[in-house]
Amino acid sequence: MKLRVVVIGANAAGAKAAAKAKRMNPHAEVTLIDRGNFISYGACGIPYFVSDTVADVKELMSTPVGVIRDANFFKKVKGVDVITGTEAIGIDRQTKTVQLLGNEGSKSFSLEYDRLVLATGSSPTLPPLKNRELVNILTVKAIEDAELLKEQAVAGKAACIVGGGLIGLETAEALKKKGMKVTVVEMRDQLLPGVLDPEMASLVEKHIRQNDVEVMTSCRVIGFDGTLEVRKVLTERGEVPADLVVLAPGVTPNAKLAAEAGLEIGATGAIAVDARMRTSDPAIYACGDCCETTHLVTGRKTYFPLGSTANKQGRVAGINAAGGDATFAGILGTSIVRVFSINAGRTGLTETEARAQGYDIEAVLSPAPDRAHFFPGAKPIALKLVAERSTGRVLGLQAVGEGAVDKRVDAAAAAITFGATADQLSHLDLAYAPPYSAAMDNLIVAADILKNKLAGHAKGISPRKVKQMLDEGDDFILLDVRSPAEHAEVGIEGATLVPLGILREKLEGLPRGREIVAFCKVSLRGYEAQKILEAAGFENAKFMDGGIMTWPYELRRGALANEPEK
């Protein structure tokens, strides 16, 4: 008898699982069911369709050679039967049947399976909000949203994005590009919470503001105002005018079907699966946004839905459902976003997450050009590398800047997967030529500084700590060791200039008893200064992590400033 594989949910994970199951076992009968009318589309592309970066919504539903991935395509090419517009409303695990109900109010019917794959996805996490039903309050999840959103993106009108996460920021850019007045409202005290640490997120926020998008953090939305159409977003901190609202909150796994069938649900609220993507019922697999996975750094179960993970899990679920044997070890929470001309990414744990998980950590901020500094087009990127203090194991990398951030995130992701230490990271044989990186790649420089910190050679303190010391009037010397020209152009109020090149000669003039914090543009000269001071017997010398380039607060602008004053 033919193996019957039923897959519920035909987006990334489900479509992949179905196609893979059929390839693995060509004699299996594979049926792919979806409650929507479109299958296997690139939801991640929706903001780019809204901004006209992608001209036709069909491109999001096509293969790279332009064939629409519809039911016909799945039947003809993949040998998979597709039933759209049909929701799975129940699973009878005893009889191995799925209850299905057509959207058009048709009678329910049932389908028998030998192996069932759940790929039911996720839904936006929406608390009850006053007047949520007003027209023009949209989400960015389904392909139908995309066309509606594009229609409503009218130049000159006001848009409010609720949620400053990855999709929220992509959508903010898209609507700005369409000429709208855009405000991003975020409940937490920073943009990209759960993705970046505060000082890295502040670099993104600064860039977004420079592109004329309003940002309101620590701001909870209560509801909406308007008659028929939305006109205002009501928040704890006042009203935001809005002709269009995009809700871009976090997402919740669609685990109800599984829970009602008695399958184990994890503490994360997502369907519990083993490394073979098998649920607590050996005949049922789950993959994609509906299930939990293992974090490769912590070893703990986590919920981190993403299209790239969905594809990998779908492949594993499909192989196993078809009788094969594959495993999926887990994820690193790798994420990336482009907003205007800035790229922001991370892999592994942030400092905030690592501390919350109980790690004793050391961190470094390291900004530098993304390729040989003499090569035209080199653009700055700032890295933040976090390591466990006792073992030197790298726990995570964050990267923000106009340059090639993705490359550093990917290399770090690969290294962290295998438990790389800062020392191992610093010796990676990365591809070097002037168009691609400096002879010492940004990742290697950051790892070297981290090693110096772990070994106690480099004594860095964070910009946040320096700001606090300045604000509280602490008795210390903030030493600017850059050149007089750099110092004149832009600086930190209250700093004393002693260029590194003459520091050895000027040591006599510095008070021995006081704490000295040196800084430069990126922190390398700051570190040199610390070493020079220590060699001369100064016992309390430090440098400021990341230098001026990652200083998230106001800077003193001088005569040579080439950025307009805000």
Add this chain to the structure above:
Amino acid sequence: MKLRVVVIGANAAGAKAAAKAKRMNPHAEVTLIDRGNFISYGACGIPYFVSDTVADVKELMSTPVGVIRDANFFKKVKGVDVITGTEAIGIDRQTKTVQLLGNEGSKSFSLEYDRLVLATGSSPTLPPLKNRELVNILTVKAIEDAELLKEQAVAGKAACIVGGGLIGLETAEALKKKGMKVTVVEMRDQLLPGVLDPEMASLVEKHIRQNDVEVMTSCRVIGFDGTLEVRKVLTERGEVPADLVVLAPGVTPNAKLAAEAGLEIGATGAIAVDARMRTSDPAIYACGDCCETTHLVTGRKTYFPLGSTANKQGRVAGINAAGGDATFAGILGTSIVRVFSINAGRTGLTETEARAQGYDIEAVLSPAPDRAHFFPGAKPIALKLVAERSTGRVLGLQAVGEGAVDKRVDAAAAAITFGATADQLSHLDLAYAPPYSAAMDNLIVAADILKNKLAGHAKGISPRKVKQMLDEGDDFILLDVRSPAEHAEVGIEGATLVPLGILREKLEGLPRGREIVAFCKVSLRGYEAQKILEAAGFENAKFMDGGIMTWPYELRRGALANEPEK
């Protein structure tokens, strides 16, 4: 007493070692000696100075903030004494002294050391060539070469590059950009020998030819012709007119000083060192282009000089010379080059190298757009992944194309460092968003196909093998499973069109007994076709690796062709 550290050679490795030694041990007396007049310059940037991409040669000798790294800089900032224009002519290991001789014919003098670091670099490997002394036969090694080369790069005149390696190709592009007629002459039967496998190199060669650079492979240079100035390059295959010749052969380690001092020289001809960069004399370290290192895949000693490695080794040698403890595990032979608008890189072993080392391997060719195919600006890249058959361990990656090649090389380098298998590579949590990659990154797609091949599911054969079968008139069906439009535009002569979408319906028309090789644009549909054929009982179905996109031979051009006919 103060520790005396003497470093010989003040380019990447030596300059790094000296600065690091001083930072590690601020009370050490560190002396850096170089026979040239310039120190710590970016020799890798020379081609970009020649092409005017980098305006001022000083940029190659400056820190990122524009300070020239000269003797004064090293003294003031690094606390290192620099002696330039001075050659080390002998080492007395008994008395721990180095014999030095000034370039200006001054008397020799000696310097005592407690720790000596050799960073004597490498020299172009030049066989005796007839009339080598003619004017305008240059190399691209020292900063002095750069200015001379730029002077001689006269539009309309003819240049001949001897050597089709990394520097040869960079220089070819630079001279072409200056308006010269450029010919690259390479002794071996492909460009980038020792860097890429032949079919990957042929993609680079095609691109270079399209940019109007002549390429002559399997062509050995005998000598030169001219009176005073060079006019012709004499090769085994005839004469090449040349008003300017650039010699860009491989390099040989400068190990004479070490050998004469009785230090152990490895089988590679470079100075033997341990993981602490220590030579056979415990007081003497070596780093950079003069020493050998360990290949992390084979575990064997290798010679692979590169600026990025020199910096890492210099740091380790400097730390250890100053009394610290650091190790350098080895390299992967990672290399990358941009020529015109194509990027070509690799890490680990090529198929050629892996087979030569005795590995039983499986390989895959996988071309695809470098980001979400619907995202504007997506550009193709072709990956070649090589794995050990018995273990699935990834041995190497090659990547060629106009898109982001460096990112895939770096991620693979990190993974290969830790012995990643194809399965582990395919599950890396790489950064995904449409501006950066498809939901399944190119590396992951390639690893998935490789897994399918290792498991015996996917039966790929190389374009080279298909070409041979065509040429020899073998009895097989070459099945083009692309769309009729794709087929009409460009194809392989002798192929039969059966689009994948109707293959299931057309099975009756295909002969069961014969070998069938399916192909498409990139090979994914080709693989689907193999699976469909197998499911229908065809026992000898295969697909062609890499599809049309990595077919290195002539293509049948059709009416829809948008590339100009050659």
